[in-house]
Amino acid sequence: MKNLIVTTYIVYLPVALLLTLLVAKVFFKNSKIFMMDIFRGRQDIANSTNKLFEIGFYLLSLGFALFIMKVDGYRTIDLQDFYEILTEKVGVLSVFLGGMVFFNLYMLFRGKKKTAENNLLRKRIENQRANTEVTVKPKF
Secondary structure, eight states, rough: OOHHHHHHHHHHHHHHHHHHHHHHHHHHTTTTHHHHHTTOOOOOHHHHHHHHHHHHHHHHHHHHHHHTTOOSOOOOOOOHHHHHHHHHHHHHHHHHHHHHHHHHHHHHHHHHHHHHHHHHHHHHHHHHHHHHHHOOOOOO
């Protein structure tokens, strides 16, 4: 019987890297429009913030992928164990990546909501200033 623990690592690591890169590419390509809306069209700060979120996503996701990589509890594994361990690890990583995507979406929608609230407040203040200027007449 051949021990497949090292083979598990050799297969898992590229799969984990590819999955993480794919999810990050799709998410952060599509999140640019949210960032532009949140930062009211200021492209430089929107792109910078998006890039920082992307770096954080990579660090957390790849760190987690490496953290769960170790095969515990086995001295040797056969082909069935190999597939079961591999699918479990890729499944756990997929759930983690999905959670990261939803967390980032939450942060984007929270930022969008905050921007809308700030815009509404800004308009109210402008309207109050405009009304105050009109109603206050100088006494000559």
